[in-house]
Amino acid sequence: MKTIWLSLLLLSLLTPTAAPAAFYQWTDAEGVVHFTDNRNHIPTQYREKAHRVEVSDTAPTVVSPDANAVSRPAPTVTAKPGGHDERWWRNRFKELRVELKALQDQRTGLEQQLVELRRKRTIFQRARDREAINAMQAQVSTVDAKISEMLNRIAALDLAAAQAAVPVEWRQ
Template structure:
């Protein structure tokens, strides 16, 4: 039942009680003892009736004020301003119990905060073909070793070539056949020097340009191919 309906019912009940009291009790001095007894019983019944009608309604409102005037009439109102000032000191205030709160939607269960899982071993970085640091370092190390060997062989071949050239210079007074033999040996050494020089250049090219470029193209870490 809405508040408006409660107000209408309460107003009708109060109006009925007031009219009944005024009709029955307006001249108590002219009434006999029997009539006064009957009136007292009616008064009690009316008070009970008012209570039966208004109490359920009172429960639906917030505050109800009750007072009794000088004629013994019981009054009810939910507006304190409607109470005459001379009766305000005897007003009884009735507070209705609060309406049951609507069932609250269950709050979402709060899951216990879960800490971050302990960091596991970091995943090894790979290039786009799945090759890791070890593979690229092995490539760089292999070419580094080739460079070192080629540089050593180049130095050895060059030393041998200079020695033969010196020997040929010293053999200018020796037979031509001996000089031709030395010249043939010099040609072989020159080829060897050139080959070692080519290997040195190739190893340097791989270490300084080719491997870094390949690492970049395959999204490998450039530091993997740096060999000091």
């Protein structure tokens, strides 16, 4: 019986509760839209223009500072998608792709060295050749992990660009 009560107690503690989140939105002098969850983080010159945005499972609504619950769609796209200009987006994608290409080239070189080490081991059967192969395989695994991380970073940037309505040609 204690086990059942303990299980129910743990289950009730681990069950997530839905909590609506409130954010504040304002547009600066350059037209960039900013969001924060703390009104004190809003620069003083923009506090009067800031709107409270209620976020829940449904569509977000903007609450005017004057009225309690004025529902209207939240403003969306600015002149600079995601707060950055075309050059920033293009450079960011280029930097990540150049880094990915360098990692892929490094992996190709390591693979060639690994093939050579395996050939030597087949011919000579030395312990140091086996150790070198194991070390090289560890390096290849490390580079593979870096490549995977880089692909995740590119995918995350692409997702952020899509959410910020960045044109596809800027992502090339």
